[in-house]
Amino acid sequence: MTVSTHQVGATCPSCGRFVGPLEKCPYCGAAIKKRIPLGYLRIVCLILAVLGVAILVFAAGGAATPLTKIGDIGATMNYAYVRLDGVVTRGPLYDPDTQTLRFYVTDDTGEIQAGAFRDVTQALLAAEKIPAVGDKIMMEGNLRVRDDFTSFNLTTADKLQIIPPDARAIQIADIGFDDEYQYVIVRGDVRDLRQPFQGLTLITLGDASGEVDVALSGDIEKLYGARAPLALGDSVEARGVVTYFRDTPQILLRQPRDLQKMDVDNTAATVIRIGAIDAARVNQRVQVVAQVTRVTKFSQGVRVTLADDSGALTLVLWQDLFDQIPNAHEIQNGAQLQVLGKVSQYRGEYEIVPQRASDIKISAATAQANVTALPDATTIAQNTSPLDALTATPRPTREPTAAPTPRAIASLSAADKDALVIVNGVLTRVNPFSKGMRYTLDDTTGKITVLIWSDVLETLALRDALQVGAQVRVTGKIDVFNDMLEIIPANADAVELLAAAQTPQIETRAIGSLSADDVDQIVQVQGALVDLADFSKGKYVTLQDDSGKIQITVFSDVLTTVQAKLALGATVTARGKVNLFRGKLEIVADTMVIE
Amino acid sequence: MNAEILPLALYAIVGTLLASLLALIPALHVYNIAGIFILFAVSAQKFIGGDELAMLLLGMIVGYAMLNTVSAIFLGAPDDSTIFIVLPGQKYLLMSRGYEAAALTGIGGLGGIVILILLAPFAETLFGTLRAIVLPHLHWILAVIIVYMLMAEWPKGGDRGATGLARLWDAWKGLGAGILTFALSGILGMVLMYASPVPTERAFQNLLPAFVGLFAVPWVMDNILSGAKIPPQHIAKTFDAPPAMIARGVFSGALGGLFAAFFPVVTGGVGGYLAGHATAQRDDRVFIISQGTSKFLYYVGAFWLFFLPAARIVKGGMSGMLATIYTPAGYDLYYVSVGLIALCGVLSFFLLLLYSRAAVWLVQKVNYRYISIATMFLLVALVYFFTGVGGLFVMLVAVPIGWLPVLWGSRRMNCLGVLLVPITLNLAGLGPTVAEWLRLI
Amino acid sequence: MKGISHFITGVAVGTFFPDAVHAAVAGSFILVLGGIGGLLPDTLDFKFARFIEEPDILIDPHPEQFEAQKIADEIAAGIDRVGATHKKQILKCNTMRLGPDWWQQYSIKFDTQNGEALVQLGPIVNTSQIPLPESLRVSPKGRAKIHVPLLPTYGDFVTVDIFSGPSFALEWRNDRVEIDFIPWHRQYSHSFFMALLFGTLCGALFFWMDHPLYVTAGLIGAFAVMAHVLEDQLGYLGSNLLWPLTKVRSTGMKLIHAGDAIPNFFVVGTSCMLIIFNLDRFSSPPSLDPLLYWGGLWLPFPLALIYFFVRKFRADVLKRIPLLAQQEGDLVAETQEVMDA
Structure with missing residues (x-):
């Protein structure tokens, strides 16, 4: 090889040196003729590149973002930038730590989860453009399609348009399936306040026509601040969107300020004279003030005859309700009662049926005037039949003692903090934690957490018997933790086993064999964990076996027992109630075991 | 278990054989074929299960990762990850050593298999932890990569000139073209992300026309216009690469390939380039081996991470498409996938040697320019099939951008601005703002 | 680094x-x-x-008309000139490109012991600086006498092959000429x-x-x-x-x-x-x-x-x-x- 053997490429015709793509020799300055005028090509290419991009930007900028139907979204549309129009059906779910805002949108073809992140969330909050259930919205963003989940990421706050619904006043009893996602106004008095779990407040409102739960999610309070404090009996106006929870309507508040206290007490059921009750009042809620003229028992409760100067009617107190009335023993002849309840007709007679213990107010003055009293309501429930109690020989009222009083769980409130009480009930959930165990005790009036510290637990002989389904009596001090009531037994003797749990033998079912017929049944399935997704109160776990896939809703309390082993691919056995949620079967897990 | 693995293995082998046929067609990317599978996924899933489909695609990607070298070296049709092989690879081709270059990349690919097998038991901990740490930092890490790419492009001219200013201009012409290429491809990427002319029903192939326009078409056009003659090729029986050199190449390539497989947006070429710098490799042979490892690990590694039970990292086009219709489950499948990667990888290596011989014959018998013209038609047809007229428009815009580096002597890697710019901006939360500046939204 | x-x-x-x-x-x-x-x-x-660096002595050889003696003479004259004028001179050696990946290598040496500038032609190398087989051709070496004292410096040949060639600052310091390699750097x-x-x-x-x-x-x-x-x-x-x-x-x-x-x-x-x-x-x-x-x-x-x-x-x-x-x-x-x- 010699130096004159140039590598393949262009050389200068004048000096013979390699010049590559140059048109002018850098060595001798000679002009180099090429087959193609490269200099021009460079310039043309440069112009075309810049011009092409400019035209593309101009053309693309002028085009409208394509409107897509949710039902049409498929695997090939991953990452597409689209516009979606629809109605918000769930949410907003807000995580202030990650600055994530999520909500669900439906159109006439399907539902999708939409989300905003970080800057977009902040911009939405700043602009107070927070989608709420019932809002009509138009939004632009990118689709993210996965095998098991499709979502939509909102691009900017500007690309979200919200049209809030118009609210209309409605009677509670008139709320029907057609009102789903309608924005309504209901007025009533607060009949109940409870927190089934942290992050959800349910306020039962009652008007003359009926009762409905008003739901306020913790996320809404995180976004807008806490709701105004309420007390039972407060008259309020609630504006919210009708949604359905397992076929029961509820009203979802869009903002805490949508629940307003009213100055005038005009929402409770009207106080009427007994004589005014006629067929037209049947199924309506009324309030009467009358005197007890007779108290009789029947197999499922107590009948009280009430009379005022216009007439008489029967007050029906079902046993469970009767047990919850704290001073039920004061219901006796001559007592003055104020009762709120639904009017019904039984064998031609009108009856009033209250729904909760607080619907019955007993005039203490009248009751105390009487030296004899009914035995303690709880005593009736536990030791004797109500009939026995009612027919028992009247005895003088006992002196109050410091001994704990058996109480219905529903009657307990934060005001009972540090009080020593007895509660009976069935264990519905068992939760270990680092310093002991938490049990959920249900007495049908409500639920309470039984907290047993490790030191007590170690001395508790019947520890192993404390399983889901076991009936127990717990004596302990009431405490409030995270706004939830707890009862804390001081020693092992404070926990008594009334009846051992009867664990039904549940056969493990193939996932594919589950159908709508199994709704509300307790089933057990086993499969590989193929997906995990968070929700505010726990995780959605998707299990798959050879026959199919199913989503298991696992709340945090169940989750804590298996958290450490939770990994994709793990074999999981889950037991729980089958639920049909928006046409899809799911299991709400009571127990979960991971191999 | 064996009874369950056997059909999966068969599907994987079929995938490899299918990819081996496709790899011979210049510029036909495996993702395009996978795209066809996804298009017909619903019907496909009726006669093959999810695991079988996944293994078929696994076989395809293994075959493609190993065999796309053939068209890249002999037929000059690179994609975003083979673009780095083509330079030294074509250098070898012009020195009659194209077969040797192909074999060296194959050796690199085999090294990649060994790396995957060694990493398999630790991958979940390693990548899971790493992902958790870097996830909130992706935007600036990508920006760091961009800055390095732009800052570390050094002038190629400027040696001769009457004045300092003239030399500076000569040097900066190429650098400026590189920066312009990056900026224009970045804007193109923004358009594709926010206002793509590609129909939304084909959004999963949104980048196809841009990639074809930026990488494949300019190269093919260059081949057509330059009319390069391929010298007679020598089929070597031995390879001039001692074990230490192979180890160096594989090590360097593994760093780059794994980085690219794991890290969003980074392609095998970029990963290999960074790793090559980091390990200070200069020898052409080490470079070719390392690029073989890097691109194998980029394509296959990214798909392999998809099967990691707890991490389930969706990175790369193939997993991105498959994730829309399938979710892998369990450690068994993960280890089966590792085993089948090894099986298909070894099969692909022997196919690579076979096909390289065929390619040697082909380039000597058929005019290189004709092959390039046929490739060009195929590219246009592909773009039209997948993305319609809108896609063709995007491709036409991308071609001059992709040609800028060729004509102005800058790095073609700058074309990756099409991915890096929109993703980095989006991760930093700035994408919509820039899109608004451009009046795209 | x-x-x-x-x-x-x-x-x-x-x-x-x-x-x-x-x-x-x-x-x-x-x-x-x-x-x-x-x-x-x-x-x-x-x-x-x-x-921006302006060379005073530019060595820009032609691969087919490589004259080692002429280059050596130019380098030696440049060094002598620094000795005479005490003014700094920049010596720039350009490379010889033969193709997209080939370069003609040559080397220069400042022999401080004998007071000489030496130049010799090398093999053709690729961009990885690997010589192509049989590319080294016989060519006379160049040797030129330097007449001023030189600071003992790098005594071996400096190769000039790929991309941009090296430059040297020739400076009069402490009654002798000092040679600074790539003076624009660091x-x-x-x-x-x-x-x-x-x-x-x-x-x-x-x-x-x-x-x-x-x-x-x-x-x-x-x-x-x-x-x-x-x-x-x-x-x-x-x-x-x-x-x-x-x-x-x-x-x-x-x-x-x-x-x-x-x-x-x-x-x-x-x-x-x-x-x-x-x-x-x-x-x-x-x-x-x-x-x-x-x-x-x-x-x-x-x-x-x-x-x-x-x-x-x-x-x-x-x-x-x-x-x-x-x-x-x-x-x-x-x-x-x-x-x-």
Whole structure:
């Protein structure tokens, strides 16, 4: 090889040196003729590149973002930038730590989860453009399609348009399936306040026509601040969107300020004279003030005859309700009662049926005037039949003692903090934690957490018997933790086993064999964990076996027992109630075991 | 278990054989074929299960990762990850050593298999932890990569000139073209992300026309216009690469390939380039081996991470498409996938040697320019099939951008601005703002 | 050090600032300043300073009409001229390109013992500087007498082959001519002054953008440049640290060459591990166990470095390469890297 053997490429015709793509020799300055005028090509290419991009930007900028139907979204549309129009059906779910805002949108073809992140969330909050259930919205963003989940990421706050619904006043009893996602106004008095779990407040409102739960999610309070404090009996106006929870309507508040206290007490059921009750009042809620003229028992409760100067009617107190009335023993002849309840007709007679213990107010003055009293309501429930109690020989009222009083769980409130009480009930959930165990005790009036510290637990002989389904009596001090009531037994003797749990033998079912017929049944399935997704109160776990896939809703309390082993691919056995949620079967897990 | 693995293995082998046929067609990317599978996924899933489909695609990607070298070296049709092989690879081709270059990349690919097998038991901990740490930092890490790419492009001219200013201009012409290429491809990427002319029903192939326009078409056009003659090729029986050199190449390539497989947006070429710098490799042979490892690990590694039970990292086009219709489950499948990667990888290596011989014959018998013209038609047809007229428009815009580096002597890697710019901006939360500046939204 | 080593070191420096890491999580690009600062000194040299330098003696040989004697005469005359006028001269040797990947190599030597300039033709090499087989042709050497005293300098041949050729500053100092190899490199750009200047610019930029971390930005910029400058001190040729107070480049610590693979790999690997560790450390809650991380995962890097040093010192003892040769080797490696990249 010699130096004159140039590598393949262009050389200068004048000096013979390699010049590559140059048109002018850098060595001798000679002009180099090429087959193609490269200099021009460079310039043309440069112009075309810049011009092409400019035209593309101009053309693309002028085009409208394509409107897509949710039902049409498929695997090939991953990452597409689209516009979606629809109605918000769930949410907003807000995580202030990650600055994530999520909500669900439906159109006439399907539902999708939409989300905003970080800057977009902040911009939405700043602009107070927070989608709420019932809002009509138009939004632009990118689709993210996965095998098991499709979502939509909102691009900017500007690309979200919200049209809030118009609210209309409605009677509670008139709320029907057609009102789903309608924005309504209901007025009533607060009949109940409870927190089934942290992050959800349910306020039962009652008007003359009926009762409905008003739901306020913790996320809404995180976004807008806490709701105004309420007390039972407060008259309020609630504006919210009708949604359905397992076929029961509820009203979802869009903002805490949508629940307003009213100055005038005009929402409770009207106080009427007994004589005014006629067929037209049947199924309506009324309030009467009358005197007890007779108290009789029947197999499922107590009948009280009430009379005022216009007439008489029967007050029906079902046993469970009767047990919850704290001073039920004061219901006796001559007592003055104020009762709120639904009017019904039984064998031609009108009856009033209250729904909760607080619907019955007993005039203490009248009751105390009487030296004899009914035995303690709880005593009736536990030791004797109500009939026995009612027919028992009247005895003088006992002196109050410091001994704990058996109480219905529903009657307990934060005001009972540090009080020593007895509660009976069935264990519905068992939760270990680092310093002991938490049990959920249900007495049908409500639920309470039984907290047993490790030191007590170690001395508790019947520890192993404390399983889901076991009936127990717990004596302990009431405490409030995270706004939830707890009862804390001081020693092992404070926990008594009334009846051992009867664990039904549940056969493990193939996932594919589950159908709508199994709704509300307790089933057990086993499969590989193929997906995990968070929700505010726990995780959605998707299990798959050879026959199919199913989503298991696992709340945090169940989750804590298996958290450490939770990994994709793990074999999981889950037991729980089958639920049909928006046409899809799911299991709400009571127990979960991971191999 | 064996009874369950056997059909999966068969599907994987079929995938490899299918990819081996496709790899011979210049510029036909495996993702395009996978795209066809996804298009017909619903019907496909009726006669093959999810695991079988996944293994078929696994076989395809293994075959493609190993065999796309053939068209890249002999037929000059690179994609975003083979673009780095083509330079030294074509250098070898012009020195009659194209077969040797192909074999060296194959050796690199085999090294990649060994790396995957060694990493398999630790991958979940390693990548899971790493992902958790870097996830909130992706935007600036990508920006760091961009800055390095732009800052570390050094002038190629400027040696001769009457004045300092003239030399500076000569040097900066190429650098400026590189920066312009990056900026224009970045804007193109923004358009594709926010206002793509590609129909939304084909959004999963949104980048196809841009990639074809930026990488494949300019190269093919260059081949057509330059009319390069391929010298007679020598089929070597031995390879001039001692074990230490192979180890160096594989090590360097593994760093780059794994980085690219794991890290969003980074392609095998970029990963290999960074790793090559980091390990200070200069020898052409080490470079070719390392690029073989890097691109194998980029394509296959990214798909392999998809099967990691707890991490389930969706990175790369193939997993991105498959994730829309399938979710892998369990450690068994993960280890089966590792085993089948090894099986298909070894099969692909022997196919690579076979096909390289065929390619040697082909380039000597058929005019290189004709092959390039046929490739060009195929590219246009592909773009039209997948993305319609809108896609063709995007491709036409991308071609001059992709040609800028060729004509102005800058790095073609700058074309990756099409991915890096929109993703980095989006991760930093700035994408919509820039899109608004451009009046795209 | 290689460019990527300097760059990643700069990024790692930035991650030592917790407020910068927190800002990065919130979407800031502040840590990129570290990378820019890390590569800035070489960017200034190789993208600007190099082209602005005006050669006084330009050697631009023709591959087919290579005249070694004529080149040697020109070099010797240039050195003599410096002796006569005491004025600095810049000698630039251009390369000879034969094709896209081929270069005709030649070499020059300043023989300080015999007072001669020597020139000889070399083989054809590819861009990886690997000679092509049978490409070395017989060609007469050039030899020209230098008539002024020369500072004993690098005594071996300097090869001129790929991309841009080397340049030399010929300067009259202490009654003799001193030869400075690639004089435009590692001067003001590799000084404390540059660290201060870039840090100030970064701080000012962030202050102007109304960013609360302008002090941190300034510190990251300054420390990143400093890290580059200090890393270069590990080599054979340091830099002009105290520019503009001093005019000459100092001698480095003579530990490594810029192109050595293992030290570069060590720096890149360690920097990457530092970055990951710092990102984890400043996030809540940290997930890495420091003992396992540094005691286990990092271990291969120092082990490789120890292996490198053991081998290197053995080789150094055997070869006894003069310091100037080592310094030149350092510059060659660095120059070639940036050309090649």
